[in-house]
Amino acid sequence: MxxxxxxxxxxGVFKTRGAFNRQLAGMETGEIGDAGVVVASGGNAGLAQAFSARELGIRATVFVPQTAPEVKVERIRAYGAHVRRVGSEYAEAYQAAVVFGEQSGAAFAHAYDQxxxxxxxxxxxxxxxxxxxxxxxxxxxxxxxxxxxxxxxxxxxxxxxxxxxxxxxxxxxxxxxxxxxxxxxxxxxxxxxxxxxxxxxxxxxxxxxxxxxxxxxxxxxxxxxxxxxxxxxxxxxxxxxxxxxxxxxxxxxxxxxxxxxxxxxxxxxxxxxxxx
Incomplete structure (x- = not known):
């Protein structure tokens, strides 16, 4: 084994790989502009997108449910992302993130299905x-x-x-x-x-x-x-x-x-x- x-x-999580891949692709195509990226997350995808955004000089907004562990939320904020708490589970945070992206122009980064x-x-x-x-x-x-x-x-x-x-x-x-x-x-x-x-x-x-x-x-x-x-x-x-x-x-x-x-x-x- x-x-x-x-x-x-x-x-501290595999999701950083996909976060960089998503953001680099969005930068190359011009999809990611001044509004940056938005993601909904139980914690780890938000961490990864926030870290990648900081490294690439992109604005990041992360929607998390109220149940997201505080240890993860604190680290997301430490990477410079704006955190919004919505709902009691991931699905509710996801819907709020989609609406935010449509209204703000932020490119949507899916936590897993992209x-x-x-x-x-x-x-x-x-x-x-x-x-x-x-x-x-x-x-x-x-x-x-x-x-x-x-x-x-x-x-x-x-x-x-x-x-x-x-x-x-x-x-x-x-x-x-x-x-x-x-x-x-x-x-x-x-x-x-x-x-x-x-x-x-x-x-x-x-x-x-x-x-x-x-x-x-x-x-x-x-x-x-x-x-x-x-x-x-x-x-x-x-x-x-x-x-x-x-x-x-x-x-x-x-x-x-x-x-x-x-x-x-x-x-x-x-x-x-x-x-x-």
């Missing part, structure tokens, strides 16, 4: 297979599906993808069963980062191309995996990022004896006092 340590990425964002996230898998070409399987946590979509596109024909979701917000599993993206109830310990109400269209298209191994894990299994990542490896994973490892630790996904597995630990924006 290998751990892909995206918690060491700028902003080509440039998903393509940027897919570079995670490119690095995994470049570093260790013998990897058979990449295990990834799924919320809205941006990381999954990018990884699935990158690994097509080269490695298997295991898509792991909390039982209490299974956007991918529900979409696969319904044959289309559908709304799901959002709750649980990982809802701040994996709490999208509906799977993105890019992720749905990716699973149609090559269905992943779909795995659901409980809140208890996620918390146990998070504690194990810290106690055994000193990896300060946030709850959502521990979901991928939870699939292995809980036995919900059991690799073959000779299967070589990479687990993406996709973020570490967490309160460190909760790791003990």
């Amino acid at each position: 290998w751990l892909k340590c995206e918690f060491l990425q700028h902003c 080509f440039e964002v998903a393509a940027g996230a897919g570079t995670v898998a490119e690095e995994v297979l470049e570093d260790e070409p013998s990897i058979d399987t990449i295990i990834v946590a799924v919320g809205g599906g941006g990381l999954y979509a990018g990884v699935a596109a990158s690994t097509l024909g080269r490695a298997r993808v295991v898509a792991v979701e909390p039982e209490r917000c299974p956007t991918l599993r529900s979409a696969m069963e319904a044959g289309r993206p559908v709304d799901v109830a959002v709750s649980g310990v990982a809802s701040d980062s994996l709490g999208a109400r509906r799977l993105g269209d890019l992720a749905f298209a990716a699973q149609e191309k090559e269905p992943p191994a779909s795995v659901l894990v409980t809140d208890e299994q996620i918390l146990q995996a998070r504690l194990m990542l810290w106690s055994e490896y000193r990896v300060p994973s946030e709850t959502g990022a521990a979901a991928a490892y939870a699939a292995l630790l809980s036995g919900r996904y059991v690799p073959d004896d000779d299967e070589r597995v990479a687990v993406i630990v996709c973020g570490a924006n967490t309160d460190p006092s909760t790791l003990v």
